[in-house]
Amino acid sequence: MNPFAWIIVGGAVVVGVVCAMGKSRPRSLDRREDATDAWAATDCSPEAVDQLLDVVCEAFGFERELKPKLHPDDTPMGLYAIVYPRARLADAMELESFFLGLDEECGLTDEEVDPNLSLAAIARKIEEARS
Helix, strand or coil, rough: CCCCHHHHHHHHHHHHHHHHHCCCCCCCHCCCCCCCHHHHCCCCCCCHHHHHHHHHHHHCCCCCHHHHHCCCCHHHHHHHHHHCCCCCCCCHHHHHHHHHHHHHHCCCCCEEECCCCCCCHHHHHHHHHCC
């Protein structure tokens, strides 16, 4: 193989690795219907929901376009299982990032939020913390 071909192959590998390290778009979330109506049916304020979903996307590395596909009944643990279907929670950096984001952005500590709590329940806690 000539040197130019090796450069092309190497560049493609680098681009692939960089893309893989960026934001993720799990297929099971991508296939979901828009959950905007489901969120509207809850008693959660749009501001609290938007803030929470921003924290979720940042912590789990989801593309922002997936925000409308996150459902009120999703849980942080459930989202972790979507990202790592075969993992046994050996390294839950996404959950740590989620709890840090909740603390920094929303004023909720990890003692106040269980990872099995629904996103709607967490949004309500954000509203309570604001009042």
